[in-house]
Amino acid sequence: MTKLQIISDKNKKSLKIKNLLIKKIKSNNFKKDNLIIVVGGDGFMLQTLKKNKSSNKHFYGINSGNYGFLMNKFSSKDIIKNLLNANLVSISPLEMIVKNKKNQNKRSIAINEVSVLRQSRQAASLSIKQGSRQIIKKLVSDGVLVSTPAGSTAYNLSVHGPILSLHSKKLSISPISAFRPRRWKGKIVNDKTKIIITNLNPLKRPISAVADNLEVRNAKSITIKTNSKIKFNLLYDKNRSLQKKIKIEQLRRETS
Numbered sequence: 740m741t742k743l744q745i746i747s748d749k750n751k752k753s754l755k756i757k758n759l760l761i762k763k764i765k766s767n768n769f770k771k772d773n774l775i776i777v778v779g780g781d782g783f784m785l786q787t788l789k790k791n792k793s794s795n796k797h798f799y800g801i802n803s804g805n806y807g808f809l810m811n812k813f814s815s816k817d818i819i820k821n822l823l824n825a826n827l828v829s830i831s832p833l834e835m836i837v838k839n840k841k842n843q844n845k846r847s848i849a850i851n852e853v854s855v856l857r858q859s860r861q862a863a864s865l866s867i868k869q870g871s872r873q874i875i876k877k878l879v880s881d882g883v884l885v886s887t888p889a890g891s892t893a894y895n896l897s898v899h900g901p902i903l904s905l906h907s908k909k910l911s912i913s914p915i916s917a918f919r920p921r922r923w924k925g926k927i928v929n930d931k932t933k934i935i936i937t938n939l940n941p942l943k944r945p946i947s948a949v950a951d952n953l954e955v956r957n958a959k960s961i962t963i964k965t966n967s968k969i970k971f972n973l974l975y976d977k978n979r980s981l982q983k984k985i986k987i988e989q990l991r992r993e994t995s
Contacts, residue, residue, distance in 0.1 A: 743771050746787055748779035753803040756813050760801070767819045773797055774822075774974075778813075780804020781893075785850050785951050788971050792832075792848065799825060799974040808892060808984060811976050825974035828905065828981050830889050834966040837948045837955040840941060849950035850971065851890025853963050854915070855936050856882040858945040858956060862918055865946070868935040869928055874912065877939060878923065881916040882946065885934055885963050889981065892988040900925060902989045905982045910934070910965070934963040 743764070747757040756778050763769070777787045778801045788798060799822060802810035814821065832848040839845060857863040863882050867874040886895035888903035891911055896902060900913030912934065913925040928934070937960045938946050948958045975981055 743769075743774045743776070745776045745778065747777075748783045748803065750779075750803065753778045753783075756801055756803055759815055760818065763815065763818055769819050769822065771822065774799065776801065776822075777810075778803055779810075780807055781809045782952065784809045788850060789848060789951075792969050792971075795970075795972070797827065797972045797974050809889070809973070809981070811974075811979060821976045822974075824977055826977060826980055828973045828975060829970045830887070830905075830973065831965050831967045832969055832971070833885065833887060833910075833950070833963050835948060835950045835955075836962045837958045838960045839955060840945075840957040840959055842959075845955045847950035847953045847955070848966060848969065849890075850887065851893050851951050852884050852886040852895055853961065854882060854884045854894060854949045855958070855961055856915070856947050856949065858947050861944045863946045864939040864944050866937045866939055867912065868937075869926075869932050874926055874928075875920075875923060877919070878914060878917065879919040880914045882914075883925075883936060884911075884913045884915060885936075886911045886913065887930075887965075888985070892985060896988065901927060902985060903927070904989075905985055930965045932964070936961040936963070 747753040773796045775796050776799050777784050784800045800810035801813045832850045835847050835853045837845045862879050865878045888905045891903040898913050898915050900911045903909050908930045909927050910930050941959050946958050947956045948961045
């Protein structure tokens with residue numbers, strides 16, 4: 740069995756929380772095998788999860804960044820109680836396979852979203868398929884975004900994509916600044932679907948594909964599907980579950 744680990748970002752706030760946490764854990768003689776406490780922002784949590792994708796550990800995030808959607812709030816007084824009573828949520832990432840202009844295949848996983856973006860001043864020209872079925876023959880836009888439910892309140896929400904319930908078993912495909920057809924709002928598809936995005940003009944209109952924060956440039960085609968073999972086990976305080984946070988964002992959108 741692996742002992743409890745604390746991983747923190749390098750900034751002052753994260754390190755201060757980490758030191759307080761170590762003292763609390765020691766003074767309460769708190770022990771929990773297979774637990775990793777991650778102190779930082781959402782980006783640091785995504786990075787940590789990807790580094791540990793083969794492990795079966797549980798991750799409890801403490802926010803020291805800005806929004807901290809994937810994280811919990813730090814409470815020095817209640818931290819031990821929160822750790823003992825945390826609820827478990829398991830999520831699977833997207834797997835992105837990009838074929839670049841040299842016909843090399845590059846693989847990466849995305850917990851939030853895969854974004855396909857124009858690489859030059861020219862708009863991207865894309866076709867999108869759902870398996871063998873054509874979703875859109877030609878989309879001229881700044882790009883397109885494929886989001887998981889966990890990522891649907893991040894970049895996806897900024898491009899006016901739908902917020903997906905955590906257990907909806909759906910993915911969202913959202914255009915980024917669609918020029919033609921202007922009225923195409925995107926599509927919600929089953930999370931078992933394989934999505935294939937093809938660059939219709941790679942020489943004149945180069946694109947890049949980004950899995951969360953990992954970029955592959957000069958993409959010719961991008962295949963995206965859920966990798967259900969990978970499960971990330973995230974822990975949340977009882978009153979601040981991931982499902983509840985998503986629901987709050989849905990209500991916020993309906994009333995704004």
